[in-house]
Amino acid sequence: MTGGLVTLDLGNSALKLRRWEIEGSGPARLVRSGALALVDEAFDSELARWLAPERGVRAGLSAVASPDVEQRVRAACASAGLALAQQLEVGVENATWTPSTLGRDRLFAARGAWELVGQSALVIDAGTAVTVDVLECAPAPRFLGGAIAPGPHTMARSLHQLTARLPEVELEGAVPALGRETLAALRSGVYHGFRGAVAGLVSELRATLHAQAPLLLTGGAAKLLLEPPFVSARLVHEPELVHCGILAALLDEGGAARRHGLRT
Numbered sequence: 516m517t518g519g520l521v522t523l524d525l526g527n528s529a530l531k532l533r534r535w536e537i538e539g540s541g542p543a544r545l546v547r548s549g550a551l552a553l554v555d556e557a558f559d560s561e562l563a564r565w566l567a568p569e570r571g572v573r574a575g576l577s578a579v580a581s582p583d584v585e586q587r588v589r590a591a592c593a594s595a596g597l598a599l600a601q602q603l604e605v606g607v608e609n610a611t612w613t614p615s616t617l618g619r620d621r622l623f624a625a626r627g628a629w630e631l632v633g634q635s636a637l638v639i640d641a642g643t644a645v646t647v648d649v650l651e652c653a654p655a656p657r658f659l660g661g662a663i664a665p666g667p668h669t670m671a672r673s674l675h676q677l678t679a680r681l682p683e684v685e686l687e688g689a690v691p692a693l694g695r696e697t698l699a700a701l702r703s704g705v706y707h708g709f710r711g712a713v714a715g716l717v718s719e720l721r722a723t724l725h726a727q728a729p730l731l732l733t734g735g736a737a738k739l740l741l742e743p744p745f746v747s748a749r750l751v752h753e754p755e756l757v758h759c760g761i762l763a764a765l766l767d768e769g770g771a772a773r774r775h776g777l778r779t
Contacts, residue, residue: 519546521566521574521597522761524620525588527643528553530580532565533758534572543762545755553584562591570596575603575761579618603764607650608657621648622658623760628731629656630763631753635724637717640756641734642666645709647716649723659723662716667709667736674701689742706739714744731756 520543524531534547549565551558574597578585592599605622607629621640628638628650638648638661648661665673667686675683684701692707694700717730729749732740733756741752753759 519569519572520762520765521569521572522758522765523574523576523578523588523592524623524757524761525576525578525580525585526620527580530558530562530588531758533755533762534569535762537766553580559587559591562588563595566591566595566597572597573765574599575765576600577619577623577757577761579620600765600768603761603768605760605764606656606767607760608655610651610657611660617658618646620757621646621661623757623764624648624731624733625650625656625658626760626763627733627753627756627758628760630759631731631751631756632729634728636729636731637720637724638731638756639713639717639733639737639740641713641732641736641740643669645713645734645736647713647720649720651724661720664712664716665709666734667705667739670709671701671705674705686739688738709736709739710745713740717745733757 518537520535522533530551530553532549533545535543536546537543551561555561574592576588576599589599605626607622607626609617609622611617624638624640625648628636629652635652636650638650640646643666645664645666646661649659651657651659671684674681681701682698684698684705686702686706690702690706692703694703721728727749729751730745732750732752733754737752
């Protein structure tokens with residue numbers, strides 16, 4: 516296959532867009548990227564501008580935002596002339612008890628994980644919410660479920676909104692556990708609370724898989740997890756994990772799930 520593809524990851528706070536080029540049987544090459552905040556008043560015009568050069572290009576969408584926002588994005592793709600797939604088959608069996616309620620970003624992240632490591636794994640997507648999910652490959656990939664918890668920004672915002680005098684804090688990196696004043700204490704609670712929650716979920720969920728199963732890490736808050744105990748030979752940090760899953764689904768659209776060996 517030779518040509519280009521566009522992948523769109525519509526989350527709770529932003530739309531992330533990627534343009535890929537594929538030459539023959541070689542790996543996909545990321546050639547263009549963008550991110551648009553949903554609260555930006557210029558969201559629609561910026562989206563139209565970003566999509567304008569992509570007329571006729573095949574595209575795939577993962578959406579967990581509200582239906583009206585998703586419809587705005589789909590309408591923008593149609594206006595720009597993209598060939599947007601209506602409902603991509605992810606290529607990963609959804610083995611949860613209520614499949615219709617599962618966010619498709621979690622499924623696409625699992626598909627991306629399968630593309631990158633080809634084995635059972637735990638998938639961590641750290642953003643507005645953090646999800647820790649179980650991908651089982653025996654031999655075909657199956658999404659078993661996982662856990663959902665607040666991401667660090669959500670934790671910080673909730674503390675500010677639900678208390679009378681606590682400010683909202685931002686995290687740039689590691690912070691000491693001992694906070695000697697209120698802002699430092701808030702940063703400590705959010706940083707170490709977030710990392711502790713993820714570590715606990717990984718420990719509990721790892722029991723469902725082989726002890727050596729790798730961790731796949733993605734999401735805007737992943738940088739807060741790129742230190743021990745998470746960093747090890749079993750950790751794969753892939754910022755484009757959801758997009759890798761959408762891309763793979765586009766490549767085998769209409770066919771049986773198969774690995775494409777994607778690399779970004």
